[in-house]
Amino acid sequence: MNNEYAISVNNVGKTYRSRRGQENTVLEGLDFHVEPGRFVSIVGQSGSGKTTLLKTVSGLQEPTEGEILVHGRPIQEGIEDIAMVFQSPVLLPWRNNLDNVLLPLEFRGARTDEARAYAMELLEMVGLGGKAKNYSYELSGGMQQRVAICRALVSRPKLLLMDEPFGALDAMTRDSMNFEIQRIWQTTGCSVLFVTHSIPEAVWLGDRVVVVGDRPGRIIADIPIDLPRPRGKEHRYSADFSGYTSEIESHIGVVAGIS
Ligand SMILES: Nc1ncnc2c1ncn2[C@@H]1O[C@H](COP(=O)(O)OP(=O)(O)OP(=O)(O)O)[C@@H](O)[C@H]1O
Numbered sequence: 001m002n003n004e005y006a007i008s009v010n011n012v013g014k015t016y017r018s019r020r021g022q023e024n025t026v027l028e029g030l031d032f033h034v035e036p037g038r039f040v041s042i043v044g045q046s047g048s049g050k051t052t053l054l055k056t057v058s059g060l061q062e063p064t065e066g067e068i069l070v071h072g073r074p075i076q077e078g079i080e081d082i083a084m085v086f087q088s089p090v091l092l093p094w095r096n097n098l099d100n101v102l103l104p105l106e107f108r109g110a111r112t113d114e115a116r117a118y119a120m121e122l123l124e125m126v127g128l129g130g131k132a133k134n135y136s137y138e139l140s141g142g143m144q145q146r147v148a149i150c151r152a153l154v155s156r157p158k159l160l161l162m163d164e165p166f167g168a169l170d171a172m173t174r175d176s177m178n179f180e181i182q183r184i185w186q187t188t189g190c191s192v193l194f195v196t197h198s199i200p201e202a203v204w205l206g207d208r209v210v211v212v213g214d215r216p217g218r219i220i221a222d223i224p225i226d227l228p229r230p231r232g233k234e235h236r237y238s239a240d241f242s243g244y245t246s247e248i249e250s251h252i253g254v255v256a257g258i259s
Pocket residue numbers: 016017024026044045046047048049050051052053
């Protein structure tokens with residue numbers, strides 16, 4: 001029934017329990033689906049449970065209620081189809097960039113010549129072909145995050161989960177990374193769940209923007225973004241774009257802390 005969806009989040013809830021037995025229900029009754037190849041942005045107030053949602057979808061932690069299906073299969077069976085990118089690139093400083101990209105395949109015993117060639121292809125795709133033998137400390141923050149994205153893509157995931165991946169970057173680098181990720185997504189065809197604090201970024205990148213309300217986290221709006229692809233700078237200044245950002249701001253209510 002759910003086979004047509006890349007992800008089905010069915011009535012998912014998550015309650016954390018402290019050692020003293022105190023309960024904190026962070027997510028409640030989350031229900032949404034992502035069609036294959038779609039780019040879905042997720043926004044919400046700080047603490048509304050966005051990271052918890054991504055960790056639950058990735059299989060890093062289990063929901064306390066409901067179920068998550070990846071391409072129609074329980075998450076545990078589809079785990080190899082999923083890759084995650086975090087705010088911090090977390091590259092191993094003693095390995096060069098190519099070896100960092102190859103790490104997930106090494107863990108699976110799949111570091112083949114073909115894998116190495118694909119890792120190089122990815123580094124070239126993000127403009128870092130000439131830095132394959134360099135180390136992360138020789139790269140800028142934006143370059144390091146590009147390496148982390150290559151590392152996520154090297155296992156050819158069907159589903160890419162990104163948790164505020166550009167949050168630590170300056171505004172100009174962030175802009176260029178937005179173009180980069182749009183291009184990568186269109187080249188690879190994977191489905192993306194993208195958490196961000198930036199409403200303009202969410203709108204510019206997303207086919208949809210899911211707005212998570214807090215205490216407990218639940219979906220308060222799911223807005224299709226009907227802007228043409230590929231998107232350019234001009235789309236950020238269009239009346240439609242402003243309309244979407246205002247609509248999302250009004251759903252979130254107080255926009256303090258959300259750029
Ligand atoms: N492992 C955990 N154990 C207990 N509570 C947790 C855990 N992880 C998160 N929480 C709590 O869950 C709530 C939601 O946190 P989460 O990090 O998912 O929110 P967020 O929307 O991603 O926040 P931000 O936008 O600030 O990154 C917070 O109250 C947090 O303290």
